[in-house]
Amino acid sequence: MSTPLLEVTGLSKRFGGFVALENLDLAIHSGERVGLIGPNGSGKSTLVNCLCGTLINETGTVRFEDRNLAGLTAHARTRLGMARSFQLPRPFFSMTIADNIRVPLIYAVNSRPGVRLSESEIGERCIALLDLVGLKDKASQRPVDLTQVEMRKLELARAMAVEPKLLIADEAMAGLSGVEVHDIVTLLIKLNERGVTVVLIEHIMRAVMQFSQRLIVLVSGKKIADGRPDDVIRDPEVVRAYLGQ
Amino acid sequence: MRNLSFALIATVVAAFVFAGARAVNSDYLFFAGYTVLQFVVLATAWNILGGYTGYVNFGSAAFFALGVYTTVFFTKLYPLPIPLLVVIGGVVSGLVGVGMGYLTLRLRGAFFAIATLALAVVLQTLIVNWHFVGGSRGAYVIRPASVAFLDSYIQYLFLIMLTVAVIALIAARAIERSSLGYGFAAIRDDELAAEALGVPTLKLKLIATALSGAFMGMAGAPFPYYIGYVQPATAFGLEYAVNSIAMPMIGGTGSWIGPLVGAILLGSLQQIATVTISSAVNLLLVGLLLVAFVMVAPNGFVGLIREFLLIAAPSRLNARAVIIVMIATYCFVGGILGIVLNLSAVMAPNSVLAAIGATGLILAVFNLVSAYGLLKLQSWSLVLTTIAFAIWIPFSAFYLWLDYAPTSVAFRAVVIVIALVALYYLQTQHVKLLYRTPLSEGRVMP
Amino acid sequence: MTLDLVLNALVAGLLLGGFYAAVTLGISISFGILDIVNIAHPAFVIVGCYIAYILNASFGLDPVLAGLVAMPFFYVAGAAIYQVYYLSFERRGKEALSGLAFFFGILFITEVLLILIYGVDYRYVQASYIDRSFSIGIVQLPNRMLVPCVISFIMFGLLYFYLKRTFTGRAIMAVAQDQLALQLMAASPVRIKRTAFAISVATAAMAGALLIIIQPVEPSVGREYIGRAFAICVLGGLGSLTGTLIGAILIGIAESVTSTFFGPSWAPAVSFGLLLLTLAFRPSGLLGR
Numbered sequence: 001m002s003t004p005l006l007e008v009t010g011l012s013k014r015f016g017g018f019v020a021l022e023n024l025d026l027a028i029h030s031g032e033r034v035g036l037i038g039p040n041g042s043g044k045s046t047l048v049n050c051l052c053g054t055l056i057n058e059t060g061t062v063r064f065e066d067r068n069l070a071g072l073t074a075h076a077r078t079r080l081g082m083a084r085s086f087q088l089p090r091p092f093f094s095m096t097i098a099d100n101i102r103v104p105l106i107y108a109v110n111s112r113p114g115v116r117l118s119e120s121e122i123g124e125r126c127i128a129l130l131d132l133v134g135l136k137d138k139a140s141q142r143p144v145d146l147t148q149v150e151m152r153k154l155e156l157a158r159a160m161a162v163e164p165k166l167l168i169a170d171e172a173m174a175g176l177s178g179v180e181v182h183d184i185v186t187l188l189i190k191l192n193e194r195g196v197t198v199v200l201i202e203h204i205m206r207a208v209m210q211f212s213q214r215l216i217v218l219v220s221g222k223k224i225a226d227g228r229p230d231d232v233i234r235d236p237e238v239v240r241a242y243l244g245q
Numbered sequence: 246m247r248n249l250s251f252a253l254i255a256t257v258v259a260a261f262v263f264a265g266a267r268a269v270n271s272d273y274l275f276f277a278g279y280t281v282l283q284f285v286v287l288a289t290a291w292n293i294l295g296g297y298t299g300y301v302n303f304g305s306a307a308f309f310a311l312g313v314y315t316t317v318f319f320t321k322l323y324p325l326p327i328p329l330l331v332v333i334g335g336v337v338s339g340l341v342g343v344g345m346g347y348l349t350l351r352l353r354g355a356f357f358a359i360a361t362l363a364l365a366v367v368l369q370t371l372i373v374n375w376h377f378v379g380g381s382r383g384a385y386v387i388r389p390a391s392v393a394f395l396d397s398y399i400q401y402l403f404l405i406m407l408t409v410a411v412i413a414l415i416a417a418r419a420i421e422r423s424s425l426g427y428g429f430a431a432i433r434d435d436e437l438a439a440e441a442l443g444v445p446t447l448k449l450k451l452i453a454t455a456l457s458g459a460f461m462g463m464a465g466a467p468f469p470y471y472i473g474y475v476q477p478a479t480a481f482g483l484e485y486a487v488n489s490i491a492m493p494m495i496g497g498t499g500s501w502i503g504p505l506v507g508a509i510l511l512g513s514l515q516q517i518a519t520v521t522i523s524s525a526v527n528l529l530l531v532g533l534l535l536v537a538f539v540m541v542a543p544n545g546f547v548g549l550i551r552e553f554l555l556i557a558a559p560s561r562l563n564a565r566a567v568i569i570v571m572i573a574t575y576c577f578v579g580g581i582l583g584i585v586l587n588l589s590a591v592m593a594p595n596s597v598l599a600a601i602g603a604t605g606l607i608l609a610v611f612n613l614v615s616a617y618g619l620l621k622l623q624s625w626s627l628v629l630t631t632i633a634f635a636i637w638i639p640f641s642a643f644y645l646w647l648d649y650a651p652t653s654v655a656f657r658a659v660v661i662v663i664a665l666v667a668l669y670y671l672q673t674q675h676v677k678l679l680y681r682t683p684l685s686e687g688r689v690m691p
Numbered sequence: 692m693t694l695d696l697v698l699n700a701l702v703a704g705l706l707l708g709g710f711y712a713a714v715t716l717g718i719s720i721s722f723g724i725l726d727i728v729n730i731a732h733p734a735f736v737i738v739g740c741y742i743a744y745i746l747n748a749s750f751g752l753d754p755v756l757a758g759l760v761a762m763p764f765f766y767v768a769g770a771a772i773y774q775v776y777y778l779s780f781e782r783r784g785k786e787a788l789s790g791l792a793f794f795f796g797i798l799f800i801t802e803v804l805l806i807l808i809y810g811v812d813y814r815y816v817q818a819s820y821i822d823r824s825f826s827i828g829i830v831q832l833p834n835r836m837l838v839p840c841v842i843s844f845i846m847f848g849l850l851y852f853y854l855k856r857t858f859t860g861r862a863i864m865a866v867a868q869d870q871l872a873l874q875l876m877a878a879s880p881v882r883i884k885r886t887a888f889a890i891s892v893a894t895a896a897m898a899g900a901l902l903i904i905i906q907p908v909e910p911s912v913g914r915e916y917i918g919r920a921f922a923i924c925v926l927g928g929l930g931s932l933t934g935t936l937i938g939a940i941l942i943g944i945a946e947s948v949t950s951t952f953f954g955p956s957w958a959p960a961v962s963f964g965l966l967l968l969t970l971a972f973r974p975s976g977l978l979g980r
Binding site: 295299301303345348349352354355356358359360362363364366367369370371373374433483486487490491494523525526528529532533535536539540541543 | 722728730775779788789791792793795796797799800802803804806807911914915917918921922925954956957959960962963964966967970971974
């Protein structure tokens with residue numbers, strides 16, 4: 001069994017008296033398409049924040065490519081190849097759409113050892129990424145001009161601009177229509193085919209089932225299921241805690 | 246325009262400015278000009294951390310005073326040439342900025358802002374207790390009697406500050422267009438997202454603090470020679486803190502142009518105002534303008550122009566947009582100038598003069614509001630601007646009747662002509678079309 | 692370094708700290724609970740000083756009574772200021788840079804207006820009890836320090852009770868933590884925050900009256916309190932009233948001891964030093980959330 005891309009052992013996170021994550025173990029291998037589901041407040045976003053360095057966990061270790069991430073800032077983890085998109089899109093409002101993509105290209109990609117992109121190369125990659133998510137003709141507009149869907153696509157495009165090995169998409173599809181959800185799922189699958197490991201955190205079961213090769217369920221900060229999607233959704237505990245609502 | 250070209254053009258412009266000042270050959274002009282240039286540096290420096298990166302510094306006086314007292318210290322020890330003192334002042338202030346930043350920038354922006362305020366108080370306490378640099382009694386710094394190649398020492402100081410200003414502007418512009426600038430803007434817009442996308446936020450914030458502090462220190466270094474007698478109360482004076490914030494926020498925080506515009510406009514006006522009205526009223530005005538701008542135009546005047554151009558001339562500049570920007574700028578500058586000049590008249594004992602002053606004040610406020618409305622594409626602004634210009638004409642004519650001096654007549658005549666042209670232009674269908682459609686949310690280009 | 696000197700320095704510090712708590716109370720509410728960086732608060736306190744001075748000089752009104760009289764007016768003013776702040780900044784989500792500049796502008800305008808109207812001379816109040824003091828053994832308790840300290844504690848007690856026991860008070864504490872939950876409870880967060888902010892400004896009225904009992908006042912005195920008040924808030928822990936009280940007393944004692952043994956001109960540096968230390972090592976403060 002090869003070393004997992006991401007290995008989490010004994011992760012715990014508390015907010016005062018409230019335990020958000022309890023002794024979590026997780027292993028994600030390169031190339032996987034993993035879905036992560038659970039009721040509101042189960043700790044999904046807290047998990048993402050701990051993995052990416054936005055929050056600091058009390059106990060446990062997070063290893064990425066067999067390297068302990070303890071003490072590394074969020075931007076350092078991003079440079080190593082971990083990217084995330086935010087649940088509520090957080091674009092850079094004062095910049096153009098293209099420049100929104102330019103920032104991660106300059107700071108996450110161009111600062112990696114051995115990488116030296118010229119101005120024109122950065123520009124090309126910007127356009128290529130915008131083309132991938134269908135925002136190429138809006139390149140010189142501002143985020144305030146975008147629709148909800150387009151903002152979420154921009155959010156994903158920015159995460160992809162990091163050229164990650166692991167992408168965590170945090171509820172990227174909330175509030176979107178059926179067609180729009182399908183667009184995003186297709187995009188993520190396309191990304192996975194290019195070699196990016198994707199963790200999809202979602203509530204929309206149709207999308208989760210369509211996308212995931214493996215399904216993890218989180219309830220009240222604890223992992224209660226981890227396996228093939230068809231098996232997991234039939235697990236009585238999962239049905240009781242989450243699906244049967 | 247590449248950085249080198251801009252640097253060359255800036256140097257040439259500066260050379261013209263210096264030559265022009267020498268041609269006029271008034272020492273007062275050099276003294277006043279020095280102060281304005283000093284504010285250009287302070288405003289530009291503040292903006293690097295405040296406007297570009299989004300971190301407010303309330304203690305500009307602290308960094309300025311560090312430059313001042315570094316000079317005082319060395320002068321008491323062993324006199325050094327001023328350019329060297331400028332560099333040392335910059336280094337000291339930059340280092341203190343980094344030190345304080347390291348302690349406070351890892352927390353929220355609000356904590357940093359408060360820490361800068363407190364830093365100013367503490368630094369002042371330290372200086373007041375430090376007898377080597379004079380403590381609360383102050384320190385005398387003797388100005389050399391003459392300097393090679395120039396007519397007077399103040400010309401030399403002016404030249405130094407001009408050089409520092411040019412360097413600051415070139416640096417600010419270079420930063421804006423570089424990767425560093427993108428990083429700063431990302432931090433300003435959304436620091437959490439920036440960090441998640443690979444931007445080393447702490448490192449960049451420290452760089453911004455170092456640069457900002459360094460330039461403020463450089464602005465302070467020649468000050469002891471300028472003023473001759475330095476007291477902590479002067480060096481840490483309130484006007485430095487307020488002006489460093491007000492000038493960029495009123496001028497415009499998004500680019501290097503804003504602080505320059507704000508510093509020249511407000512700096513010159515304050516020089517005029519100190520003569521006509523008390524310096525306290527003058528500072529009050531700056532404070533009021535700051536609050537007004539922060540509430541309605543947080544990106545400053547240049548920011549208003551940019552937003553206007555985004556709608557009125559999205560791809561290429563057109564004549565209509567340019568003329569409206571010119572009219573709005575004229576109203577803005579005229580409005581502020583009008584407030585300052587008429588304030589002294591209003592307080593005059595002569596009731597006729599006071600009445601004129603009051604009318605002038607109201608007109609000036611109309612002008613300011615018009616400028617705002619025009620750039621915000623508000624339909625009421627056409628009406629208001631028309632009324633304002635319509636009143637200007639008889640008002641200026643009335644002044645003509647009061648004052649026969651040829652320069653005054655020429656000036657009033659020009660003002661009347663501009664008002665007539667603007668009045669006419671604002672009534673044309675072409676312009677009215679731009680303002681008829683409700684454009685605040687939509688992006689319809691007639 | 693006699694016992695006499697040390698004890699008196701400590702007691703003076705305790706009394707001073709008690710008073711500092713009154714000044715910081717407003718900031719503890721606006722910054723600690725509402726997350727609004729109202730750096731203009733010290734300026735409001737100074738306005739309170741001048742109002743107490745006017746009422747005392749013109750009508751011979753006791754400064755504490757003057758403070759009480761001024762409080763409702765300050766409450767209304769505070770509500771108005773919050774409304775402006777909310778409409779201009781909070782609603783648009785632009786609190787960071789602009790909100791700070793807004794309050795700085797107000798701080799500045801207030802100070803300059805006071806200079807214009809009253810000049811830079813020191814003002815003080817007259818009341819029969821101010822010059823007296825009584826002693827317990829070798830410890831002196833000057834009335835001009837004791838009265839403000841006692842009243843400050845009373846204000847604290849009242850506010851603590853209000854925040855823990857009344858509906859509005861608890862809503863104020865809740866709004867700091869979860870605005871959505873509050874809306875679901877059919878209480879308007881904006882109205883609650885406005886009330887809280889208005890209360891914080893009202894405390895400035897009394898704090899000002901107390902300040903002018905302790906020392907003569909001129910417009911720039913407010914500036915010393917900016918660093919001091921925020922240092923106390925941070926040291927005590929944001930969001931904790933008890934923490935603010937403890938922090939205030941600690942800083943009061945630190946300043947008093949420094950002043951006695953190193954000279955009064957060093958006192959302003961004490962609070963900043965403590966602020967920096969706290970931010971560097973324990974940013975959540977002693978009792979913070």
